[in-house]
Amino acid sequence: MTGNEQNPSKWLAAEKKYDSGVYNKHDVVMVRGQGATVWDENGRSYIDCVVGYGVATLGHSHPDVVKAVQEQAGKLMVMPQTVPNDKRAEFLQELVGVLPQGLDRVFLCNSGTEAMEAAKKFAITATGRSRFVSMKRGFSGRSLGALSFTWEPKYREPFGDAVDNKSVDFVTYGNLDELRAAVTEQTAAVIMEPVQGEGGVRPASAEFIQEARRITREKGALLILDEIQTGFCRTGKMFACEHFGVIPDGMTLAKAIAGGTPTAAFAMMSEVADRMPAGGHGTTFGGNPLSMAAGVASLRAMKREGLAEQAREKGAYMMDKLRAIQSPKIREVRGLGLMIGVELKEKSAPYIHAMEHDEGVLCLAATPLVVRFLPPAVISKEQIDQVVAAFERVLN
Numbered sequence: 001m002t003g004n005e006q007n008p009s010k011w012l013a014a015e016k017k018y019d020s021g022v023y024n025k026h027d028v029v030m031v032r033g034q035g036a037t038v039w040d041e042n043g044r045s046y047i048d049c050v051v052g053y054g055v056a057t058l059g060h061s062h063p064d065v066v067k068a069v070q071e072q073a074g075k076l077m078v079m080p081q082t083v084p085n086d087k088r089a090e091f092l093q094e095l096v097g098v099l100p101q102g103l104d105r106v107f108l109c110n111s112g113t114e115a116m117e118a119a120k121k122f123a124i125t126a127t128g129r130s131r132f133v134s135m136k137r138g139f140s141g142r143s144l145g146a147l148s149f150t151w152e153p154k155y156r157e158p159f160g161d162a163v164d165n166k167s168v169d170f171v172t173y174g175n176l177d178e179l180r181a182a183v184t185e186q187t188a189a190v191i192m193e194p195v196q197g198e199g200g201v202r203p204a205s206a207e208f209i210q211e212a213r214r215i216t217r218e219k220g221a222l223l224i225l226d227e228i229q230t231g232f233c234r235t236g237k238m239f240a241c242e243h244f245g246v247i248p249d250g251m252t253l254a255k256a257i258a259g260g261t262p263t264a265a266f267a268m269m270s271e272v273a274d275r276m277p278a279g280g281h282g283t284t285f286g287g288n289p290l291s292m293a294a295g296v297a298s299l300r301a302m303k304r305e306g307l308a309e310q311a312r313e314k315g316a317y318m319m320d321k322l323r324a325i326q327s328p329k330i331r332e333v334r335g336l337g338l339m340i341g342v343e344l345k346e347k348s349a350p351y352i353h354a355m356e357h358d359e360g361v362l363c364l365a366a367t368p369l370v371v372r373f374l375p376p377a378v379i380s381k382e383q384i385d386q387v388v389a390a391f392e393r394v395l396n
């Protein structure tokens with residue numbers, strides 16, 4: 001036990017005192033994680049069905065990732081992308097090896113919102129156009145460029161015209177007529193998540209995503225799939241687009257891409273990459289050797305452990321168990337793989353709070369009525385049973 005456990009409020013007070021204030025902070029300090037479990041500073045354990053908003057799909061502190069990071073940290077952590085590096089090259093080979101056919105050019109960066117910013121710039125230079133189509137309830141990040149694709153008004157309104165709302169048309173997710181009307185010869189790209197995450201865990205229909213592919217081709221626009229939350233085994237395939245038989249012109253990636261290190265990418269077709277002027281974009285930390293080492297270890301572990309199949313099988317199991325709960329408070333259980341949402345007929349926040357405080361399970365919201373579960377694919381069936389039993393208790 002380290003000294004911190006003796007003064008539990010010490011870290012909580014410091015973080016609340018010095019933080020920017022944007023977050024509604026929990027009243028617990030997490031200090032350790034392994035697999036699907038995290039521990040607070042008092043030694044209490046929790047089953048983690050948040051994993052950093054879908055980052056640690058491989059589980060916390062996967063031994064292969066830890067070993068790779070330890071080794072690379074002692075070797076080389078810093079090297080800008082103007083200078084080739086062995087680990088970065090290895091990661092790019094591994095990544096392109098699992099990406100859909102043709103997506104073989106990659107801009108490496110450090111967060112989902114940065115990947116979306118890159119996607120926006122590459123789409124503009126690739127098409128010479130600057131209008132976009134995004135989705136109602138869509139979430140693409142908080143930076144001012146990505147924010148123009150993010151639907152939730154409360155995220156955009158405080159920043160007024162600094163957010164470019166004029167060049168983005170929002171269509172209803174799933175509405176074919178609205179999509180067909182919105183995509184024109186002025187459209188640079190359609191931006192959409194194959195499963196809306198923050199927007200309430202809403203899988204696209206195959207028909208809608210396939211029509212997005214058809215109409216963008218017809219109009220000379222790009223289809224950019226935001227797989228920042230759905231990517232890397234979360235939905236039961238390496239990438240969610242595989243469920244729908246669609247290959248986009250570009251794909252934004254982050255979260256589970258590199259074992260928990262802050263890593264992201266915009267993967268694209270060569271025709272898109274080749275239209276960006278040399279020096280047209282950049283990033284200091286993108287493609288750093290430390291993250292790349294974690295990414296190589298993470299992608300290899302995902303393949304070796306059959307993580308996508310684990311997510312598919314355990315996701316089906318968990319959704320069946322959730323659907324078996326007899327509660328008048330549940331409206332719908334939905335999702336894909338281990339990206340699961342339970343829509344309630346009332347606000348989800350009290351139940352999410354009770355899961356953490358009374359049951360030792362971490363889960364999260366996805367709009368005010370939806371309880372979202374994003375377990376790591378390494379979660380055991382027994383742990384799933386515990387999570388579902390806990391949820392049934394807090395509902396009653």
Ligand SMILES: CC(=O)N[C@@H](CCCNCc1c(COP(=O)(O)O)cnc(C)c1O)C(=O)O
Nearest residue numbers: 053111112113139140141193197226228229254
């Ligand atoms: C506590 C906190 O900061 N939560 C984040 C949670 C964001 C989770 N989603 C990130 C995301 C992003 C942005 O990714 P990033 O910049 O947070 O890495 C882009 N696209 C999709 C589909 C995404 O799901 C937020 O409220 O901005």
